[in-house]
């Protein structure tokens with residue numbers, strides 16, 4: 050059979066894949082950077098599943114110079130025998146039939162990612178070409194798929210077999226290898242971001258202990274990275290807490306399974322005030338929590354209250370301590386495997402399955418109960434309870450301080466928003482608040498703005514770093530108080546969107562390290578105390594241009610180095626001005642580049658970005674990322690093109 054006839058014969062069965070190419074968004078969300086990376090995660094997930102089933106312990110991900118990506122695992126190899134009903138090789142089914150994994154579905158495939166679990170066939174459908182190798186039962190098999198143009202039909206067909214499944218020879222290797230080139234006609238940009246890839250692989254290595262994950266970036270030529278954590282999430286928690294001092298040096302590790310739900314937890318307490326729970330469902334982060342987190346939290350409170358009574362820390366007359374007291378300074382990683390995960394929320398960051406809550410609660414009650422009863426752990430148990438008792442007292446005091454503060458706000462709101470230049474219009478659905486770094490930029494913004502709907506709040510110097518502060522200290526800080534009163538939402542438990550006076554809250558800071566740091570502090574503040582503000586899409590980052598290029602009578606702004614390169618004329622004289630800060634722009638320029646809704650660039654902050662802010666910094670980008678500020682500005686993850694929102 051010639052290749053051509055093989056190809057044309059195969060086209061009929063591939064209409065499903067054509068549908069994917071027609072509406073990629075339905076399968077992978079976006080055709081931006083996120084969607085592009087979904088392709089890779091899809092293949093990586095299959096390798097991870099093979100590792101989770103105990104058949105492989107090494108996975109290699111490579112970004113190739115030609116723009117393709119590949120994944121290798123040393124597992125059983127993809128099945129090559131004929132599919133029982135379709136009669137074509139299993140491998141071909143997996144890569145040409147939507148949701149093929151389910152049809153083969155053995156026990157091992159019960160815990161697929163859900164969000165990513167759209168099937169390897171979707172990756173094939175959205176690739177220019179794909180080559181799959183299976184090393185199985187001492188035989189090496191290969192098959193190639195291509196996206197082809199059919200002249201007769203004047204149609205493009207995607208994921209078409211370009212060769213039959215072919216035996217290459219005998220082999221002593223075992224494993225699967227998939228290499229593909231994303232289709233440049235589908236995606237805005239087909240370059241994988243090595244930072245995103247590396248971070249996710251590190252995370253997967255933490256979540257799948259004992260699996261060695263190697264990342265090779267042939268494009269950059271950087272040395273390859275190897276992630277292997279024999280301690281799994283226990284190692285993860287330790288690294289998260291690396292620069293805090295721990296109350297229990299050895300994290301509490303709990304594991305159990307019940308009713309088909311598998312659960313693992315690592316807990317370590319530190320001297321921080323915040324609670325940090327990093328939860329995952331089938332290896333997918335759930336930054337907005339959900340039923341698994343609810344079950345976990347409730348079990349922690351119950352077990353510790355029980356212990357506090359049994360050990361005499363709480364007397365009969367005493368009330369139980371509140372959950373938040375037991376969670377102060379707690380860092381926990383919670384990972385669960387669930388059969389049919391329902392991811393909810395705008396960004397699918399929350400687990401919805403209600404049946405999971407009692408199951409996790411039971412597992413944690415049982416295993417944490419046993420931990421606390423074990424005499425080897427008495428010191429840790431007592432320290433946790435003593436810390437919680439202290440937290441409870443502080444919380445009471447803070448509540449009183451806050452009541453005073455609230456009363457004060459009600460009485461004399463004006464003095465607190467003294468620095469605020471309000472908008473003249475009063476429509477919260479239209480109004481925008483710019484939080485601007487520095488008085489001088491604040492001045493320009495004030496002059497340049499459209500005062501009918503834009504308000505300006507200049508920040509003097511750096512705001513207090515909220516991470517290690519209690520709420521009463523945050524409330525005592527003038528900068529934060531003016532933000533809170535300007536927004537009208539109150540904070541923490543008292544937060545309510547009803548009072549919100551602005552539809553968009555726009556952080557405007559310099560494009561330098563200090564600016565990045567200020568932005569990080571503000572985002573951490575919103576994340577910790579006004580999470581709903583981010584979750585509902587009200588927080589934005591203003592993107593001032595980095596350069597102004599002038600030639601002839603033209604003046605063009607560039608927002609990054611790539612744009613700069615494109616703008617610079619090849620054939621004539623030009624000048625470049627690099628903006629070091631917002632303060633260097635006059636009011637008119639600031640309006641044109643950063644404030645005018647018709648021309649500015651804004652980026653909406655998503656909950657995952659904000660949640661990542663602290664974990665990226667402390668863990669996922671590397672073992673040592675000092676100094677921090679360098680990191681924030683260098684790895685400007687916030688400048689992901691995917692997140693650009695250019696409102697009309």
Ligand code: 1YM
Nearest residue numbers: 095096099120124125126128150153155157225227
């Ligand atoms: C580079 C990506 O896909 N590895 C991989 C996938 C499978 C298997 C092994 C596998 C699974 C089973 C039996 C089973 C897949 N199998 C299927 C299907 N790496 C990569 N390694 N034999 C091999 O689950 O019973 C889908 S993926 F559909 F056959 F189950």
